[in-house]
Amino acid sequence: MSTSSRRPSPRRFFAVFLLAALLVAGVASYYASSHPDGLEFVAEKTGFLDTAEDSPAAASPFADYSTKGIDDDRVSGGVAGVVGSLSVLVLAGGLFWVLRRRDTDHAGPAGASGSDGSAPSTPTTSGV
Amino acid sequence: MHVPDGFLDAPTSIATGVVAVGGVALALRGARRELDDRTAPMAGLVATFVFAGQMMNFPVAAGTSGHLLGGALAAVLAGPWTAVLCLSTVLMVQALFMADGGITALGTNITLMGLVGVAAGWLVFKAVRALLPDRLGVVAPAAALAALVSVPVAASVFTLLFAVGGTAPVATDRVLAAMLSWHAVIGIGEAVITGLVVASVVGVRPDLVYGARSALRSRTLEIRQPTPAGEAS
Numbered sequence: 290m291s292t293s294s295r296r297p298s299p300r301r302f303f304a305v306f307l308l309a310a311l312l313v314a315g316v317a318s319y320y321a322s323s324h325p326d327g328l329e330f331v332a333e334k335t336g337f338l339d340t341a342e343d344s345p346a347a348a349s350p351f352a353d354y355s356t357k358g359i360d361d362d363r364v365s366g367g368v369a370g371v372v373g374s375l376s377v378l379v380l381a382g383g384l385f386w387v388l389r390r391r392d393t394d395h396a397g398p399a400g401a402s403g404s405d406g407s408a409p410s411t412p413t414t415s416g417v
Numbered sequence: 418m419h420v421p422d423g424f425l426d427a428p429t430s431i432a433t434g435v436v437a438v439g440g441v442a443l444a445l446r447g448a449r450r451e452l453d454d455r456t457a458p459m460a461g462l463v464a465t466f467v468f469a470g471q472m473m474n475f476p477v478a479a480g481t482s483g484h485l486l487g488g489a490l491a492a493v494l495a496g497p498w499t500a501v502l503c504l505s506t507v508l509m510v511q512a513l514f515m516a517d518g519g520i521t522a523l524g525t526n527i528t529l530m531g532l533v534g535v536a537a538g539w540l541v542f543k544a545v546r547a548l549l550p551d552r553l554g555v556v557a558p559a560a561a562l563a564a565l566v567s568v569p570v571a572a573s574v575f576t577l578l579f580a581v582g583g584t585a586p587v588a589t590d591r592v593l594a595a596m597l598s599w600h601a602v603i604g605i606g607e608a609v610i611t612g613l614v615v616a617s618v619v620g621v622r623p624d625l626v627y628g629a630r631s632a633l634r635s636r637t638l639e640i641r642q643p644t645p646a647g648e649a650s
Binding site: 311330334343344345353370372373375376377 | 418419420421422423424445448449450452453454455456457458459460461462464465466467468469470472473474475476477480481482483484499502503506507509510511512513514515516517518519520572575579583584585587591592595596599600603618621622625
């Protein structure tokens with residue numbers, strides 16, 4: 290194959306990036322520190338932590354990054370992390386897809402998609 | 418740094434809510450210029466990665482932990498306006514689904530992490546990039562420095578809000594000293610994560626890094642050689 294394809298295609302890059310995020314949220318997060326974070330710690334030390342109120346969302350099935358009904362901590366946290374990540378992906382990704390500039394100017398030769406060999410077959414490129 | 422309900426009084430929460438709505442409205446306009454067919458999916462993944470990264474609390478010291486805020490990271494990878502929307506989406510999902518950060522405090526959290534964190538990170542990044550040569554190798558260190566600064570800046574703005582509208586009578590200087598010292602340390606973790614992630618992406622797909630565009634353009638102009646288009650293998 291040609292040496293010009295030493296970069297991964299955007300599609301492959303996106304897949305790896307997503308996998309990395311899901312692994313962090315779904316697997317690695319189990320090993321995260323459970324100590325209070327900076328703000329919570331400061332609130333406790335300086336004496337205003339007890340002004341915190343329970344969130345109205347505390348009854349959510351994924352409250353505190355654990356899934357209601359799953360007893361195993363590892364699975365419970367992992368499911369909550371993956372569900373949360375995918376929620377963000379759908380909401381943010383959908384928003385950005387709607388907001389994006391529609392570049393129909395350089396649909397022709399090379400252009401920005403020069404390194405992406407699959408450009409002609411991409412179904413999302415709307416016709417001019 | 419997720420502020421729960423109750424830390425700040427209603428007027429302050431309403432004020433930060435108004436600031437957040439205004440900031441998001443501006444970002445919805447500004448992000449249009451940053452997003453296209455290739456960067457829109459990237460930006461969605463950046464938001465997803467920030468959500469995941471915020472789950473990874475790292476131990477700091479003496480029973481404290483910190484986690485990525487992600488403002489500088491998102492700004493460098495996706496552009497500053499898009500980053501505001503990334504962080505706002507993450508904070509909304511966290512507040513509504515995970516009960517992480519309050520509901521009446523959502524405006525406060527968007528202001529602190531979405532607006533202040535992103536703005537501080539982006540301004541430092543731009544300043545470093547302006548001072549150093551416009552090269553790809555500068556992008557990740559500049560992002561790390563931006564991340565380092567963004568955390569204590571956001572912590573300071575929280576303290577300011579607490580001084581104005583905190584519900585507990587605690588001396589501001591005590592809160593400021595504690596917030597700054599801990600978040601200076603947390604900022605180091607933020608810098609390490611941001612630097613590593615940006616360096617990784619710059620290493621494989623620099624064209625997908627918003628903050629690397631100018632460096633990539635100048636490099637492309639210098640050394641790119643014409644490749645025959647019809648090199649069908």
